[in-house]
Amino acid sequence: MNTVCSAVSTASAAAPVRSAGAACPTDTVSIVALAGNPNVGKSVVFRCLTGRYAEVSNYPGTTVDIARGTCGPLLLCDTPGVFGLSDLNEEETVARRALMDCEAVINVIDGTTLHRDLFLTLQLCGLQKPMLVVVNMMDLVEKERIQLDLPRLSAALGLPVVAVAAGRGSGIDTLRSAVLQQKFCLPHLHPHISGTPSDDSEALEAQARTLARQCSIPLPFRRAYIKSPDRYLLHPLGGFLLFASLLLFLWFFLGQFLSQTVVGVTQGVLMDQLWYDGVCSLLQPLLSADSLAGCLLYGEYGLLTMVPSYLLGLLLPLVAGFYFVMSLLEDSGLLPRMAVLSDRLFSHFGLNGKAVIPMLSGFGCVTMALISTRMLGSRRERLIAALLLCTAIPCSAQCSIIMAVAASLPLRLLLFYLCAILLLFIFTGLLANALLPGDSSPLFLSLPPLRFPQLSNVLHKTLLKSRSFLADAGPLFLAAGAFISLLNYTSGFSVLHRWLLPLTDGMLHLPPQAVTLLLMCLIKRDLGAAYLFSMIARGMLSPVQITVCLITTTLFVPCFASLAVLAKEQGAAAAAALWLFSLLLAFAAGSAAAAFLPLIA
Amino acid sequence: MYLSQARRGDVLEILRFPDGSAALQARRLGLSAGAQVRCTFAIAGGPVVISAGSQQIALGRPLARNISVRRAGLTCWHTIPAARSTSTLGGLL
Numbered sequence: 001m002n003t004v005c006s007a008v009s010t011a012s013a014a015a016p017v018r019s020a021g022a023a024c025p026t027d028t029v030s031i032v033a034l035a036g037n038p039n040v041g042k043s044v045v046f047r048c049l050t051g052r053y054a055e056v057s058n059y060p061g062t063t064v065d066i067a068r069g070t071c072g073p074l075l076l077c078d079t080p081g082v083f084g085l086s087d088l089n090e091e092e093t094v095a096r097r098a099l100m101d102c103e104a105v106i107n108v109i110d111g112t113t114l115h116r117d118l119f120l121t122l123q124l125c126g127l128q129k130p131m132l133v134v135v136n137m138m139d140l141v142e143k144e145r146i147q148l149d150l151p152r153l154s155a156a157l158g159l160p161v162v163a164v165a166a167g168r169g170s171g172i173d174t175l176r177s178a179v180l181q182q183k184f185c186l187p188h189l190h191p192h193i194s195g196t197p198s199d200d201s202e203a204l205e206a207q208a209r210t211l212a213r214q215c216s217i218p219l220p221f222r223r224a225y226i227k228s229p230d231r232y233l234l235h236p237l238g239g240f241l242l243f244a245s246l247l248l249f250l251w252f253f254l255g256q257f258l259s260q261t262v263v264g265v266t267q268g269v270l271m272d273q274l275w276y277d278g279v280c281s282l283l284q285p286l287l288s289a290d291s292l293a294g295c296l297l298y299g300e301y302g303l304l305t306m307v308p309s310y311l312l313g314l315l316l317p318l319v320a321g322f323y324f325v326m327s328l329l330e331d332s333g334l335l336p337r338m339a340v341l342s343d344r345l346f347s348h349f350g351l352n353g354k355a356v357i358p359m360l361s362g363f364g365c366v367t368m369a370l371i372s373t374r375m376l377g378s379r380r381e382r383l384i385a386a387l388l389l390c391t392a393i394p395c396s397a398q399c400s401i402i403m404a405v406a407a408s409l410p411l412r413l414l415l416f417y418l419c420a421i422l423l424l425f426i427f428t429g430l431l432a433n434a435l436l437p438g439d440s441s442p443l444f445l446s447l448p449p450l451r452f453p454q455l456s457n458v459l460h461k462t463l464l465k466s467r468s469f470l471a472d473a474g475p476l477f478l479a480a481g482a483f484i485s486l487l488n489y490t491s492g493f494s495v496l497h498r499w500l501l502p503l504t505d506g507m508l509h510l511p512p513q514a515v516t517l518l519l520m521c522l523i524k525r526d527l528g529a530a531y532l533f534s535m536i537a538r539g540m541l542s543p544v545q546i547t548v549c550l551i552t553t554t555l556f557v558p559c560f561a562s563l564a565v566l567a568k569e570q571g572a573a574a575a576a577a578l579w580l581f582s583l584l585l586a587f588a589a590g591s592a593a594a595a596f597l598p599l600i601a
Numbered sequence: 602m603y604l605s606q607a608r609r610g611d612v613l614e615i616l617r618f619p620d621g622s623a624a625l626q627a628r629r630l631g632l633s634a635g636a637q638v639r640c641t642f643a644i645a646g647g648p649v650v651i652s653a654g655s656q657q658i659a660l661g662r663p664l665a666r667n668i669s670v671r672r673a674g675l676t677c678w679h680t681i682p683a684a685r686s687t688s689t690l691g692g693l694l
Contacts, residue, residue: 083626083629084625084629088622088625088626112655112656113654113655115631115654116629116630116631116654116656119629119631120629144655146655201625201628201629202628202633205628205629205631205633208631212631230641230642230650230657234642234644234650236644236645336659339659340642340647340650340659341644343647343648343659343661343662344646344648344662347661347662347663352661353648353659353661441622441623442623442660442661442662442663442664443648443659443660443661443664444623444626444627444659444661444664445658445659446630446656446657446658447656447659
């Protein structure tokens with residue numbers, strides 16, 4: 001770090017400000033776009049310049065939407081990371097539109113991969129907009145002892161170049177003052193590269209390679225990769241151990257610590273004792289418990305009792321804990337390694353290894369994961385991934401409750417549940433691959449370097465995602481609380497229980513309250529998971545019934561929020577088909593388990 | 602030979618990339634005919650991981666089966682004339 005700091009001061013003293021190209025008239029630029037390859041640190045630069053947080057992860061494709069913020073009088077737009085400006089995928093389309101609309105461009109490139117990043121730089125030069133080039137990751141450049149000739153790069157492109165290590169905040173002051181002083185220049189390529197930037201991608205790649213050769217000196221093939229942790233992480237056995245240790249960590253962190261210790265305090269003490277008693281003692285003199293308003297506000301499913309107890313007491317600590325672990329994984333660069341390891345497995349389902357990223361996100365929230373299926377290459381792959389997500393992937397609340405329940409469940413029942421879900425996951429994948437026409441795209445993935453996650457970024461991301469969970473789930477929980485309270489008040493439940501008795505009692509061998517559970521799962525999976533937790537806590541279910549409930553609710557139809565996203569991403573017909581399939585699968589598997597489990601239990 | 606036949610540690614020169622979007626993607630990452638890469642990992646029946654410069658790229662087995670390569674001597678990824686390092690941090694150049 002000392003060398004980095006000294007480099008800043010040396011650079012500031014020694015390197016005069018020089019505009020290599022045609023200067024852009026100042027005070028004319030008001031909208032500036034940040035553009036660059038995936039995972040080069042655009043979002044970190046954006047945060048440094050604007051103070052606004054744009055999601056940062058150590059895997060490509062984090063930014064799909066455009067984040068906006070201000071830097072002095074300028075409006076800055078953080079575009080999705082792209083390798084080129086075509087319409088190969090959604091990110092490129094979004095980025096290209098943003099670049100067309102902006103007045104100037106800040107091109108962020110990774111100093112360790114100039115030969116790759118300059119392809120986009122040259123394409124951006126072709127737009128003939130005022131530009132500024134930011135060479136990021138200079139700490140890694142120093143660490144890897146790559147020699148960069150940045151004055152030469154600046155002269156060749158005819159653009160000002162700023163070197164920064166945004167992750168450490170080094171060089172950011174210089175960059176900010178350059179942006180505020182609008183040191184943007186129109187690109188002017190040096191004749192020894194080419195007179196004009198070419199549209200032909202082959203010629204452009206040749207130009208980028210020539211330029212990289214002139215401006216950087218990479219070391220010969222180093223043995224670093226052979227010695228790096230990848231040696232173990234990408235080994236099938238090492239990968240298996242990684243997954244196993246991750247599951248073990250999740251087990252202790254979510255299943256033991258959060259579900260029991262933390263939830264014991266937040267739900268058991270804060271909500272069920274302090275809050276519930278407070279609300280009841282306050283409202284009971286004003287509203288009778290038998291009145292509609294009393295039932296709505298502080299009844300069993302009341303807006304002031306069940307909703308905050310489930311949402312804040314039970315689910316918020318679990319979901320925040322899950323997002324914390326996911327953020328650690330995202331920032332470390334382990335997810336793309338998992339994609340490589342699982343490529344062979346997913347190829348049997350007509351997917352490639354990249355599908356592991358939405359699948360793992362699905363353990364957090366299926367709705368969010370359905371959006372992230374966009375990173376998959378074809379519609380066929382997105383459809384298969386959506387099918388797997390909607391059927392056999394439990395969301396974070398379900399996962400946490402499964403882990404909490406698992407401690408009290410006999411081992412053979414727990415193993416039965418895990419095997420059943422795994423087998424159905426495989427069955428669904430194989431079936432979809434066999435039935436859906438078309439081919440899948442092979443894996444093509446740039447692996448980001450492994451990094452130690454920054455705690456501040458992990459906490460920030462956890463906070464944002466938890467807040468977004470509350471914003472999404474809160475209104476639905478309130479609506480569900482009101483709806484179920486009304487059903488309860490008007491004896492609608494008794495009618496439903498009677499109607500669905502052949503299903504709950506006849507097929508699933510569950511008590512009539514299972515109708516409420518299914519209804520809650522239909523509205524929001526987390527809500528169903530929370531209700532299941534309370535059913536178990538009240539001793540309403542035997543171990544066999546708990547297992548049947550876990551299987552049925554894991555496989556049960558996607559909740560309303562997921563269904564809306566599914567319809568938007570895959571079309572209404574596909575969403576309806578998926579919904580029906582998961583409904584049938586859930587009841588078929590649940591009733592089979594209900595028939596078979598008493599024999600082994 | 603094809604990339605799928607490469608073993609860990611092999612230094613290879615790419616001879617031909619199959620046409621299509623993979624070739625376009627590869628070109629953007631600096632991988633085209635003539636580029637030298639090193640096979641860093643080859644997972645049995647699974648992807649091949651190559652390093653090109655300081656980046657690592659994982660290519661699925663079906664794609665690797667269609668990339669023609671030949672073994673090359675141990676050299677730099679690209680040959681570059683030696684020059685004094687002038688990398689600086691923070692300076693606006």
